[in-house]
Amino acid sequence: MPSKRLSVVVTRRLPEVVETRLTELFNAKLRADDTPMTRGELIDAVQEADVLVPTLTDRIDAGLIGQAGERLKLIANFGAGFDHIDVSTARSRGILVSNTPGVVTEDTADMVMALMLGVTRRIQEGLTVMQGGDWAGWAPTALLGQRLGGRRLGILGMGRIGQAVARRAAAFGMQVHYHNRHRLRPETEEALEATYWESLDQMVARMDMISVNCPSTPSTYHLLNARRLQLMKPSAVIVNTSRGEVIDENALTRMLKTGQLAGAGLDVYEHGIQGNPELRNMPNVMMLPHMGSATEEGRIEMGEKVIINIKTFDDGHRPPDQVVPAML
Structure with a gap:
């Protein structure tokens, strides 16, 4: 009998090819419109998901992580920067954090x-x-x-x-x-x-x-x-x-x-x-409106890294781009 697919909540619209692949591999809940989630929507997301895929527009602070459900085990950030995520609090709750370095x-x-x-x-x-x-x-x-x-x-x-x-x-x-x-x-x-x-x-x-x-x-x-x-x-x-x-x-x-x-x-x-x-x-x-990494190629590569991090985690291994204390 096949194992249950991971529940993955994505907080923003991503390139179509990335969203398609996410839905093929996981039970992915995608964002319908390209606006940031409200605080209430983020709370719902961390309570229902095994994996959260946020972006830099999402404030994943200690208060939000404190309301996470027992299922949440990975925050797979879409982006290299992770200063919007309280990594220390996530670690104390047994939640891994990964990012997408190099592609930008x-x-x-x-x-x-x-x-x-x-x-x-x-x-x-x-x-x-x-x-x-x-x-x-x-x-x-x-x-x-x-x-x-x-x-x-x-x-x-x-x-x-x-x-x-x-x-x-x-x-x-x-x-x-x-x-x-x-x-x-x-x-x-x-x-x-x-x-x-x-x-x-x-x-x-x-x-x-x-x-x-x-x-x-x-x-x-x-x-x-x-x-x-x-x-x-x-x-x-x-x-x-x-x-x-x-x-x-x-x-x-x-x-x-x-x-x-x-x-x-x-x-x-x-x-x-x-x-x-x-x-x-x-x-x-x-x-400029934060356009530094805004190329089609870069965004797709970021999405591919997110998928690799989630898939590696799902296979029982450490995500290759896990954020560790030495990086903080």
């Missing part, structure tokens, strides 16, 4: 470069001129930006994405520098032509651009606080595709307004999904 690396690194180019070459300002029908014709001094080649890039967080950014930046002729919790191996540094800075203060003071590529943890909260931002050169640009909480957004806004920083390219925000309203009116700020 190249897509996010591409977006870092897009934001760097967008801000330094004033692409958003050019679009505004054209879309408003205000272009009076070419002029030698109109919309002058700055080239990337020769500029010093400081990468904050030299994991998979940081290293992918370093490879792209080198191809543009940039000088690559980085600060990381642990220094890279010498052969990796050499391959990336990257200079390590033990002191974050000293690095940010000397860079032309900063790319934030570290995860959101208690130790990285406001890592770029008002004091550190003030160390940066007035001509410097900052790009963040990681987590909004790493930067003191209010301090960043003030400095951009007063000309203490030249510009910013942001795909993530500290205060809600809209970011500081004042940022939207600044011509030297390029804002």
Whole structure:
């Protein structure tokens, strides 16, 4: 007699090919519309499911996990980041947590470069001129930006994405520098032509651009606080595709307004999904709606990792992408 299929609740719409495969393998309850679940719906989900498949829009905190039923044994997150999940509380309840690392690396690194180019070459300002029908014709001094080649890039967080950014930046002729919790191996540094800075203060003071590529943890909260931002050169640009909480957004806004920083390219925000309203009116700020990993290929690969994690768990083994205490 075949074993009972796992009950899997998915909190958001996923690519059709992923949803189809989930229903083939498991007793999957899919989301009918592409909106986040309410708190009540999440409570119902954790009480009825063997496996919950959330996304970064779902707050899986201690209170929610405390209401989980006895059946819930795996939270298979659709996404690499897991700061929206109280992993410690889940572990104390015997609930495993997995994520989908690696698949967003190249897509996010591409977006870092897009934001760097967008801000330094004033692409958003050019679009505004054209879309408003205000272009009076070419002029030698109109919309002058700055080239990337020769500029010093400081990468904050030299994991998979940081290293992918370093490879792209080198191809543009940039000088690559980085600060990381642990220094890279010498052969990796050499391959990336990257200079390590033990002191974050000293690095940010000397860079032309900063790319934030570290995860959101208690130790990285406001890592770029008002004091550190003030160390940066007035001509410097900052790009963040990681987590909004790493930067003191209010301090960043003030400095951009007063000309203490030249510009910013942001795909993530500290205060809600809209970011500081004042940022939207600044011509030297390029804002995107968390598009860093938004490619069809990337989303499908994320879904495939979710399925592998669930299937491996269902077969009685540890999910290959299980989140462990050393990662917290």
